[in-house]
Amino acid sequence: MTLKLSFLGGAGTVTGSKYLLDNGQHRLLIDCGLFQGFKALRLRNWDPAPFVPRDVAAVVLTHAHLDHSGYLPLLVKNGFRGPVLCTGGTADLCGILLPDSGHLQEQDADFANRHRFSKHNPALPLYTEDEARQSLDFLRPCVFGQSISLPGGAKLRFLRAGHILGAATALIEWDGTTVAFSGDIGRYDDPLMLDPVTPEHADYLLIESTYGDRRHNQADPEDVLAGIIGSTARKGGTVVIPAFAVGRAQSLLFHISRLKKAGRLPRLLPVFLDSPMAIDATDIFRRRGADHRLGQDQLSVLDGDIRYVRTSEESKALTANPIAKVIVSASGMATGGRVLHHLEHYAPNPKNSIVFAGFQAGGTRGAAMVAGADRIKMYGGYVPVRAKVHNLSMLSAHADQDELLRWAGGFTSAPRTAFIVHGEPPGADALRFTLKEQLHWNCVVPDHGQTVILS
Numbered sequence: 125m126t127l128k129l130s131f132l133g134g135a136g137t138v139t140g141s142k143y144l145l146d147n148g149q150h151r152l153l154i155d156c157g158l159f160q161g162f163k164a165l166r167l168r169n170w171d172p173a174p175f176v177p178r179d180v181a182a183v184v185l186t187h188a189h190l191d192h193s194g195y196l197p198l199l200v201k202n203g204f205r206g207p208v209l210c211t212g213g214t215a216d217l218c219g220i221l222l223p224d225s226g227h228l229q230e231q232d233a234d235f236a237n238r239h240r241f242s243k244h245n246p247a248l249p250l251y252t253e254d255e256a257r258q259s260l261d262f263l264r265p266c267v268f269g270q271s272i273s274l275p276g277g278a279k280l281r282f283l284r285a286g287h288i289l290g291a292a293t294a295l296i297e298w299d300g301t302t303v304a305f306s307g308d309i310g311r312y313d314d315p316l317m318l319d320p321v322t323p324e325h326a327d328y329l330l331i332e333s334t335y336g337d338r339r340h341n342q343a344d345p346e347d348v349l350a351g352i353i354g355s356t357a358r359k360g361g362t363v364v365i366p367a368f369a370v371g372r373a374q375s376l377l378f379h380i381s382r383l384k385k386a387g388r389l390p391r392l393l394p395v396f397l398d399s400p401m402a403i404d405a406t407d408i409f410r411r412r413g414a415d416h417r418l419g420q421d422q423l424s425v426l427d428g429d430i431r432y433v434r435t436s437e438e439s440k441a442l443t444a445n446p447i448a449k450v451i452v453s454a455s456g457m458a459t460g461g462r463v464l465h466h467l468e469h470y471a472p473n474p475k476n477s478i479v480f481a482g483f484q485a486g487g488t489r490g491a492a493m494v495a496g497a498d499r500i501k502m503y504g505g506y507v508p509v510r511a512k513v514h515n516l517s518m519l520s521a522h523a524d525q526d527e528l529l530r531w532a533g534g535f536t537s538a539p540r541t542a543f544i545v546h547g548e549p550p551g552a553d554a555l556r557f558t559l560k561e562q563l564h565w566n567c568v569v570p571d572h573g574q575t576v577i578l579s
């Protein structure tokens with residue numbers, strides 16, 4: 125039987141991951157992500173799907189980040205009724221990320237309607253918090269390494285990808301052809317996450333290329349954080365850290381707690397985690413001890429020193445308080461969430477610092493600030509940026525070019541074709557070139573919407 129693969133997202137961009145495998149009788153959707161960043165990309169979320177949602181037999185999620193899972197509520201809203209296979213950690217995290225995504229979209233639509241700055245009347249959310257909760261009923265948590273039967277006779281296996289809690293590479297064998305979907309590949313020797321595992325063999329591979337053209341700064345992240353936080357605090361300034369609620373927030377707090385314990389940061393410097401979602405994610409870290417490297421004693425360090433901010437009143441009180449402090453808050457690319465009102469308050473003052481800790485997709489406020497923008501648009505107006513902006517790529521949850529090459533080098537034989545996905549054009553093309561030069565692989569950078577025949 126002929127197997128067709130369509131690239132419906134995550135091609136030419138790091139967001140919107142969606143790959144449709146079709147054997148002529150059944151369709152499987154691997155990842156179901158939201159487009160984020162540039163407006164032209166975000167508008168794609170509103171386009172009708174290029175397939176009938178109820179005709180999809182099953183969805184496979186590699187991990188819970190919204191650019192891989194955030195379209196699921198819309199798929200269910202539009203008629204999809206099959207199982208959603210994912211790891212237990214991914215199911216747990218989707219349980220907090222998807223309702224939050226619906227909530228933020230309702231809030232944005234509401235704000236646009238109240239301030240009348242949307243061109244749409246009325247502005248509508250892509251989906252609501254309730255609709256996101258309904259989509260969670262379709263999640264089917266699976267165990268790493270186990271062979272799972274999918275509709276149409278396909279077999280699925282999840283391998284650890286590091287990256288974030290529960291993240292997996294999905295290996296699908298269907299009608300005699302094996303296709304590996306790398307998902308997002310994590311770091312080797314990360315203090316939090318386990319090393320990514322390479323499949324031994326696949327006929328076809330889809331490999332992410334977020335950092336396909338870059339090497340992470342090799343500096344010790346604790347040295348860099350100690351320098352930035354220490355010098356900002358000495359000036360009486362505040363450090364705002366927009367962080368992905370899942371993984372990066374915990375990793376940052378872990379480093380900051382260690383610095384305080386070692387006396388490299390003032391013990392009394394208050395550190396706030398202002399993200400209910402990140403607080404819930406920290407609980408999931410406690411429950412899922414086998415999915416990461418932190419022991420109970422290290423997790424309890426996070427309890428001792430960090431002040432958790434749950435309500436929005438507490439969050440606003442935090443901004444009103446002029447003392448020097450560190451605020452870790454979502455979202456990581458400053459696309460939404462509570463970090464926006466902290467940026468609105470702290471970005472205009474040069475004594476403050478803003479620290480990004482991961483990839484900033486094109487078109488996001490994070491990418492603009494890292495590139496040196498002197499003002500950013502938010503809430504329908506502009507906020508000047510005079511605070512010092514840093515980007516600590518060494519804290520990224522993504523493999524860099526060397527690590528992607530190390531991961532790819534674990535295959536015992538070359539895939540027939542490696543499709544380079546989940547990268548902006550410079551990253552994807554650099555990885556294509558590197559894999560071809562170093563491993564002599566046949567590599568293709570697919571276009572958005574392209575369909576290829578796998579035989």
Ligand SMILES: [Zn+2]
Nearest residue numbers: 187189287308
């Ligand atoms: Zn991810």
